[in-house]
Amino acid sequence: MAKRKKRKINVFRLFILGLICVLLIFLLGFGIKKILFSSKETPIIKEEKYDEIVQAGFTIEEAKELASLSNYWPSRLERYAAYTKADTLEQRVMEVNCDMDLEPYAQTTIVEDDTDVTYLVNKFYALPDGYVPDDLVGLDVFACVQGQDYSCQDVDVIQLRKEVYDAYIKWCKAAEKENIEIRAIAGYRSYEYQKGLWDYNAQIHGQEYADSYYARPGQSEHNTGLAVDITFNGYNFNEIENYDGYEWILENAHKYGFILRYPEDKVDVTRYGYESWHFRYVGKDVATKIYENNWTLEEYYGAKEEA
Numbered sequence: 001m002a003k004r005k006k007r008k009i010n011v012f013r014l015f016i017l018g019l020i021c022v023l024l025i026f027l028l029g030f031g032i033k034k035i036l037f038s039s040k041e042t043p044i045i046k047e048e049k050y051d052e053i054v055q056a057g058f059t060i061e062e063a064k065e066l067a068s069l070s071n072y073w074p075s076r077l078e079r080y081a082a083y084t085k086a087d088t089l090e091q092r093v094m095e096v097n098c099d100m101d102l103e104p105y106a107q108t109t110i111v112e113d114d115t116d117v118t119y120l121v122n123k124f125y126a127l128p129d130g131y132v133p134d135d136l137v138g139l140d141v142f143a144c145v146q147g148q149d150y151s152c153q154d155v156d157v158i159q160l161r162k163e164v165y166d167a168y169i170k171w172c173k174a175a176e177k178e179n180i181e182i183r184a185i186a187g188y189r190s191y192e193y194q195k196g197l198w199d200y201n202a203q204i205h206g207q208e209y210a211d212s213y214y215a216r217p218g219q220s221e222h223n224t225g226l227a228v229d230i231t232f233n234g235y236n237f238n239e240i241e242n243y244d245g246y247e248w249i250l251e252n253a254h255k256y257g258f259i260l261r262y263p264e265d266k267v268d269v270t271r272y273g274y275e276s277w278h279f280r281y282v283g284k285d286v287a288t289k290i291y292e293n294n295w296t297l298e299e300y301y302g303a304k305e306e307a
């Protein structure tokens with residue numbers, strides 16, 4: 001009998017102990033929940049953000065690193081996961097933001113607003129069909145002369161958008177003081193012109209050939225009126241990088257709002273071969289930022305927060 005009673009007491013004790021444990025666990029859980037929910041940092045939402053990244057195939061550490069990058073674009077998560085060429089996550093994000101994970105012309109975003117002169121036109125961003133800037137101005141000075149300068153654009157007068165025209169004149173005047181006579185050999189080119197050029201070459205040599213040598217209509221920077229091809233002191237435009245004076249042009253372009261658009265060491269980013277003569281106007285501030293960071297226009301956007 002005594003033994004039985006003892007066992008009964010033990011069972012009762014165990015039961016009470018269990019009850020206390022359950023109660024403790026419940027209180028503890030409740031307490032943690034309360035701390036989490038009452039904190040203003042809302043870590044619950046943050047954890048969910050990591051969840052999504054982890055589900056895309058990243059480790060929790062990688063997820064935290066990705067989420068901490070200011071230029072992490074949530075809409076490109078799947079593309080970050082699929083692209084494995086870069087050495088670091090930071091590089092991977094930048095390269096995917098620059099569309100380096102895509103084949104040229106794999107997708108096209110139409111640029112509708114031309115009021116911000118920094119907008120991107122490349123093998124992924126295009127102008128609307130038949131786009132014509134409404135503030136083109138004829139270049140009356142610092143322009144090549146037909147029949148006299150090699151590769152002078154075959155038009156009555158080279159045109160640029162007004163803001164670009166003003167900046168270009170200032171740049172040329174400053175160059176003149178250094179005995180560098182800059183001449184524009186090409187400026188605005190129409191949508192129809194580019195279409196004719198591309199269509200003709202695609203018809204004769206095939207689409208692949210046309211794509212490797214000519215921008216598709218609406219995807220040439222010359223269609224924007226923001227780009228200018230230059231030469232100086234009478235040199236052939238495609239050899240200017242070999243002459244004294246070119247260094248000055250490169251080092252000072254940003255002060256007037258221009259950037260070398262297709263640098264030799266950025267072919268994999270711009271998806272264009274080196275063009276020592278092609279300069280793009282983006283305004284002084286953005287040009288300086290691009291110059292100081294040794295970026296392309298693609299990287300300038302790639303370093304920003306998601307638009």
Ligand SMILES: [Zn+2]
Nearest residue numbers: 227228229278
């Ligand atoms: Zn050009």
